[in-house]
Amino acid sequence: MKRLIFFRLLQAIPTMWVIATLTFFMTRFAPGGPFDAEKAIPEEIKIKMEAHFGLDRPLLEQYFIYLHNLLQGDLGPSFKYPEWEVSELIATAFPVSLTLGTFSFIIALIIGIPGGMIAALRQNTWMDYLPMSLSMIGVCLPTFVLGPLLIFALSNQLAIFPPLGWYRPSDWVLPSLTLGLFYGAYITRLTRAGMLEALQQDFIRTARAKGASSWRILTQHAARGGLLPVVTFLGPAFAGLISGSFVIESIFFIPGLGKFFVTAAFNRDYTMVLGTVLFYASLIITLNLVVDLLQAWLDPKSRQSR
């Protein structure tokens, strides 16, 4: 286990370097610059601004300066909002995205795991068909269709929840629901498939022969193996939550990191783009590691193969 963590962290270093390098040169070779958008800026001021941020130096020199600062944990100031450090901007915007992601995830698990378990236990009855049909619809109803539909129904027509913004807790409901239902549908299907496979194992038959109740069999014996596909899905699901949050934040006008990132890319805010990408990357790498550890804990077989 410790070996796994050690090697993963070791591997993360070159990965992060590749990401930083790729993003650095991609942003720089793209047409346009951070001070092009405002036509009002006179030429001399633009040159001064570029000199202030070191943009007049050779590209390679800028690259090494950036890496040097990065190693000291300094992401630099935002080009668009020079009074802000990139790390400060991330610290303001990320908690919003995190809240959205966490609530969506809880909703997805609350819907998905019981739904899938019931469907697996009562296979080929209406209690199987109903959640399965609903989840198929859920999987095929992308967030950017579901979101506006929910706004239309629950906000415009019934006026239960506010349609947009991120001020009060009641604002959180619709965005979290939109993202959560989509992943809930996925998790339902995965849980059902995993549980069906687990319920066929010999040790389940033994437990049943010994007269254990079906509830006990489900929670004590089958769940551990049956939820493996769900755990494996958590890694991609998290990456999906991030990309999903871009869409959700744009539908519901939420000031989260996804919206900041897209705006920064449009504005050619080099440091902000780089900082956000590196932040997302480290987040995903960490979460993948956590998922792998969880998997190793649940499934002894995967421990040996590593």
Next chain:
Amino acid sequence: MTSNPPSSSLGREAWSRLRANRMAMISLFILIAIALISLLGPLIAPHSYEQQDLDRIFESPSKDHIFGTDNLGRDLFARTTYGGRISLSVGLLATLVSLLIGVTYGMISGYAGGKLDACMMRMVDVLYSLPFIIFVILLMVMFGRNFLLLFLAIGAVEWLTMARITRTQTLNLRRAEFVEAARALGFSDTRILFRHILPNLIGPIIVYATLTIPAVMLLEAVLSFLGLGVQAPMSSWGSLIKDGAEKMDAAPWLILFPGAFFCLTLFALNFLGDGLRDAFDPKSSKEP
């Protein structure tokens, strides 16, 4: 692993199994219908997809505009079917790109085995952990909304799983008797790969491709929804849904029709993919 029957009869067997699957056949029918409407729609529509008519904005569906009109008086039927062409072709082309990369990579890795295989798969693992969606968004924002770039970027993201599946299959086939026989006859590796191994991979490749198309279309729609995909006056289902969502109160049909087409396509593709998997690999579904 027992020797496989020749691919033509495997295909025929799979087809007969697929025909027995009612949901899959309905899905196939829906897909063909949507493809035909998208192909022919812009030709038979009385209005072009970009023709504006500012006297007739936000008109609800009528005989003249069967899907209604948008905020610039453009015919939604023409725009939806035209958008279908774009969305479907992005789905198909990007899947093709990901297939070409993934299958080649996976076959080489699985067939070579040993250190090269371990190295190549390690690289796939590392790539899996990268936040690709972020790079795709970055690419689209920074380098403009180039149509070619769009599906190259999407295809480059989606090849990883294909490579893994192909590699596992190739690894199994490598030790099959007919491959050893071919090797004993002195055939070159390229010939063995393309004449003997590839035909046996067709099943899983078709199944996974069917499931990749909806994933790709979803990604394209997300990009278009963020305003990074197809640009006006051109349309794709994603960009139409975006416009429709903004004007939902004034004209709900603007999101209804493109949304329905898009969801129905995803629905049908997923069902067809499931059906194909059962047809090509009956073992996986026969369990009680």
